[in-house]
Amino acid sequence: MHAAGMGGIRTAGDLVARMQLSRKMRLNEAKKYVADKLKVSVEDLVDEVVMNELRQELDISTVYAGMGEMSRGIESKFKIAKLLDLEINSVQRFLRKTGWQQ
Amino acid sequence: MVVTRMGDGSFITMTEEEVQRDVEEGMADAVKKGKVEPLGQDEIEHIVEICCRPQKFVSVEKGNELVLTYDSGTLKVTRLGIPIGMPQILQLYERAFSADSLELAYVHYSFKPIKMIVPEEQYAVAETSLVTTAPLLYGAMPNLPLYTQPDGPCPNAAELLPAGKIEEARRGQEEAAEYAIKDMVYVSSGVYEAGADGIDFDTTAAAGDAEFYATLKATEQLKAKYPEMAIEIGMAGEFVLGFHGQLEYDGVRLAGLYPHKQVKLAEKAGANVFGAVVNTNSSRTFPWNLGRAITFCKACTEAAEIPVHANVGMGVGGVPMVMTPPIDCVSRVSTAMAEVVKLDGL
Structure with missing residues (x-):
């Protein structure tokens, strides 16, 4: 996360990055969009304590693997797609490949 | 005295007045070459303050974090x-x-x-x-x-x-x-x-x-x-x-x-x-390169409708041209890009 990064899945950096990359949202717009969807303040998005608890609650990956209870990778992305109202390419591919969607 | 670096990574010391002069000259070079707007006085002072902090590693104020792509x-x-x-x-x-x-x-x-x-x-x-x-x-x-x-x-x-x-x-x-x-x-x-x-x-x-x-x-x-x-x-x-x-x-x-x-x-x-990329001039100082990079990136960010992630690595964005970019410079560039340019990411 270096000097200025948001912190990835340690906080909500991956979610804000996703809105920039998929919807071309500028930084403040992307932060607000994610905060609104998560029902937290924009300040909370970079708080490791708040976001770790929230990510556990939403089951959308944290940096800790835990005892195999947390969703990881593609499992989390299914929930993130729904949470952020997005289509995620790898999720769509997974659905096609598993025969759950044409 | 302020301990900073040249664009080739070597340590130098400067007075605060010299840091400010170099930031302004770097900015002036960008204005002349790119035909872009100069920075405001408060923005120049912010860059100078970031350059002059005594800490080795500096960071953004909480809330000014941005997105990183690689x-x-x-x-x-x-x-x-x-x-x-x-x-x-x-x-x-x-x-x-x-x-x-x-x-x-x-x-x-x-x-x-x-x-x-x-x-x-x-x-x-x-x-x-x-x-x-x-x-x-x-x-x-x-x-x-x-x-x-x-x-x-x-x-x-x-x-x-x-x-x-x-x-x-x-x-x-x-x-x-x-x-x-x-x-x-x-x-x-x-x-x-x-x-x-x-x-x-x-x-x-x-x-x-x-x-x-x-x-x-x-x-x-x-x-x-x-x-x-x-x-x-x-x-x-x-x-x-x-x-x-x-x-x-x-x-x-x-x-x-x-x-x-x-x-x-x-x-x-x-x-x-x-x-966005701004080249580092290895024979000028870090403050000169930072002032220049910030001026170009601010003009780019203001013109853009899509997110702008400035390149901050060896030899670009004001970071010295060395294989192991010094963290004192990388963290200062990151901080200035987030707080002065209001960039979307790095």
């Missing part, structure tokens, strides 16, 4: 001689390095060699997309010179231009651009269909205006084919070199464009994120 992502670990696979490297990026996004990149980081191994890259993308959560880009360089003789089929402009064969050099570059477009579209389609969220065209326009043209055209074609594909166009330098000199995109001559004009064409082509 170029040659997995290669950064491969180059360290650590023999682990690309999916595992990206798991480390995600869980150990707190990366906001991920980039998968093959060692021969150019589209031409990658087209031969697209199936293998598809495996890596598909595997990675199953075990990681953050957005996943696939990165490579357009690298137009690989299409020129003796490495490729096209007449080599670097040999033709000194011989005065201007027209032949232009035709050679146009031919190379067509090959590059095909390869960029082919490889990008393959990795997108394997599950990547998008593509990072890294070091775009390293070979000048023909390479910028090829990348814009490839972006246009990919967005027509896959409207949801995320495309980041990261530049190679601050200024598009006019090796061809006559190429245009959407009626705009490409040679000579600076970041605030480059970003408008990236937007037209359909890019989702633009990677």
Whole structure:
């Protein structure tokens, strides 16, 4: 996360990055969009304590693997797609490949 | 006294007044060359204050964090001689390095060699997309010179231009651009269909205006084919070199464009994120380079409608031109880019 990064899945950096990359949202717009969807303040998005608890609650990956209870990778992305109202390419591919969607 | 560095990384000491003078002179150079607006007095003072902080590592105020994307992502670990696979490297990026996004990149980081191994890259993308959560880009360089003789089929402009064969050099570059477009579209389609969220065209326009043209055209074609594909166009330098000199995109001559004009064409082509580059002058001071980089990036960010992620690495964005970029400079550039430029990411 270096000097200025948001912190990835340690906080909500991956979610804000996703809105920039998929919807071309500028930084403040992307932060607000994610905060609104998560029902937290924009300040909370970079708080490791708040976001770790929230990510556990939403089951959308944290940096800790835990005892195999947390969703990881593609499992989390299914929930993130729904949470952020997005289509995620790898999720769509997974659905096609598993025969759950044409 | 303020301890800072030259653009070649060597330590120097300056007074606060000298730091301010260099920031202003760097800014003035950007204003003159790029025909962009100067920074305000409060912005100059903010940069000077960041340069003069006594701490080795500095950071942003809480709330000013921005998004990080990467170029040659997995290669950064491969180059360290650590023999682990690309999916595992990206798991480390995600869980150990707190990366906001991920980039998968093959060692021969150019589209031409990658087209031969697209199936293998598809495996890596598909595997990675199953075990990681953050957005996943696939990165490579357009690298137009690989299409020129003796490495490729096209007449080599670097040999033709000194011989005065201007027209032949232009035709050679146009031919190379067509090959590059095909390869960029082919490889990008393959990795997108394997599950990547998008593509990072890294070091775009390293070979000048023909390479910028090829990348814009490839972006246009990919967005027509896959409207949801995320495309980041990261530049190679601050200024598009006019090796061809006559190429245009959407009626705009490409040679000579600076970041605030480059970003408008990236937007037209359909890019989702633009990677602005400002070159570091190794014989000027860090404050001079930072003042200059901030001025160019601010103009680019203000002109942009899409997110702008400035390149902050060895020899760009004000960071000294060394293989091991000093953290005192990298953290100061990151902080200034976030707080003065209000950039979308790095």
